[in-house]
Amino acid sequence: MSTMAQQLLGYAHKRITLPKRITLPDRQKTAFQKNYRTAVRNAPTLIKTAGLAQAIAFMATKTHKPNEPGYRALLTDIEELPNIDKLIKVGGADLLPSVCRLETAEYMLLTRRVLEGLTFLKRMAEAYYPPNDVEVE
Numbered sequence: 001m002s003t004m005a006q007q008l009l010g011y012a013h014k015r016i017t018l019p020k021r022i023t024l025p026d027r028q029k030t031a032f033q034k035n036y037r038t039a040v041r042n043a044p045t046l047i048k049t050a051g052l053a054q055a056i057a058f059m060a061t062k063t064h065k066p067n068e069p070g071y072r073a074l075l076t077d078i079e080e081l082p083n084i085d086k087l088i089k090v091g092g093a094d095l096l097p098s099v100c101r102l103e104t105a106e107y108m109l110l111t112r113r114v115l116e117g118l119t120f121l122k123r124m125a126e127a128y129y130p131p132n133d134v135e136v137e
Contacts, residue, residue: 004116007082012120015077016128033129036070040122043074044115052111053099060096074121081117084110 002010024032039059046055056078062071078084079095087110088098102110 004083005120008117008120009124011080011082011117012124015080015121016124021073030130031067032069032073033125034070035068036073037125037129037131039068039070039074040118040125044118044122047111047115047118052107052114053096056096056099060094077121078114078117081114083113083117087113 021029021032021036023029039062043055043059046058050058056075059071059075062068063075065071075095087102087106088095099107099110
């Protein structure tokens with residue numbers, strides 16, 4: 001039996017190294033990795049300052065922009081976190097309405113669990129994706 005930290009680490013590693021994320025053409029791959037890395041690094045601060053629902057709404061608006069593919073991937077990663085499936089059942093539905101329907105205690109627990117998951121996604125992104133200021137040739 002594995003701990004929650006081990007489950008989250010395994011999940012983060014699996015998501016960051018998805019074949020569709022690392023086998024993109026170089027230009028698209030670099031753009032995706034920069035955008036995802038920025039999104040995952042900024043998400044915890046955004047959640048702590050604005051709240052989970054507002055942060056999800058902000059990220060959802062970014063998914064419609066073609067030059068910001070990392071936000072769509074990050075929202076998908078959040079929806080599929082292993083530690084939140086008992087709190088919300090998204091099942092193809094939009095994440096935001098599911099979050100908004102939660103009671104206060106459940107909302108606070110979900111926020112904490114999402115922040116825990118983002119910690120591991122951020123660590124993996126920083127390990128596998130190059131920093132934003134480094135050009136990959």
